[in-house]
Amino acid sequence: MELMEGELEQIQSVVAEVLKKFDSDSEQLLPILQAVQGRLGYLPREAMKMVAAAVEIPEVDVYSVGTFYNQFRLNPPGKNQIKVCMGTACHMTGGNIIMDSFERRLEIEEGETTKDREFSLERVACVGCCALAPVVLVNDEVEAKVRPTRVDGILLGLGKELNRKKTEVGTEDKAQDPAEPKDIPAQEEGDAR
């Protein structure tokens, strides 16, 4: 993930502040990483490097811990956060297909954030409303019984411009009303890619 202007400086000063509060001891690695993520919303690479240097372990060992625990994210949260539930009920009712649809549409993989930082996509394990499966949390609002065809609607509602295939642009109505997203042939589109 590329850093924006001034972001590196911000990361450096936040991590330096966090590090001051802990002993420079590898046993403090987890609490330090939690504190860094608490302040920055994720674990930027630069932050992991600084932590590694401070507690005197190889950088790859910090990365190892950061990628092991679900609670850590390596990419900044997007302006819109999409969480696809992969709990048992959602999984059984096709949560993975919903995840695939978002991945294809946003052109990122689970756990990633779009380049413009508008959207981040992650999996969660049961949000507690299995009767509504498959469930997607869109900025912490529940979307119930989501179908692949609903994915474009959700994204349009959040202001995402969906790129049609160039050849079709002339014939298709590009500026769909975000409030009326129901008849967008999302499925066919997705498959055609």
Added chain:
Amino acid sequence: MSNNNGNNNGNNGNNEKMVTITIDDKQFMVPEGKRLLWAALENGVYIPHLCALEEEEKPSAGCRLCFVEIEGFLNPVTSCTQPVKEGMIVRTRSKRIDRMVKNGFELLLSNHRLNCGKCAANGSCELQKIARERGLKLRVSRMRKLENDAPIDDSPENFSYDPAKCVLCGRCVWVDHNMAKVGAIGMVRRGMSRRVATFGETALAESNCTQCGECVRACPVGALAVKE
């Protein structure tokens, strides 16, 4: 750190007490406290093993293949973690051990890019050795095969890493950290996506890897392999 443990190879210095143990009805004199796996191997008794390194102070005991039965223990134990004691009576084979090894072995193969004919480790591979010694097939028959199409990293000058042949034994990571003392590689992610990688999962050549080759020598299979 490893000097005390690592140098017991057979030559029993004065300060080393020898004990007598019985493995599969044969008696052996071995240095007290030596780990059973190495004591057995040195005396020509084979026990399957992938993850253990003799120099390691604390074995990771991750491969779960080196099980033996020891008299007085209710359940099979990993021989790589068990120090020998006077009078210890060991069996390397039993119904339940054979079953555990067979299952563990097949699980390891279930996401393995099996391609021995074209593999750099063909002939020296520990998986092949386990199959030979225990009469197991290098094939997945009772489990579903998981296609592993992870790309090979061949960025280093002299070697390459094929995650689809990696058994995640961790030996390369240990020697990188403790022998080469570089800290270039580690185990990242978890579950099915666990793999050996550098910081940020870059190509090895773009990391702080010095390409010393220690890890390649430590690899029991053909995952880290010298280029032809």
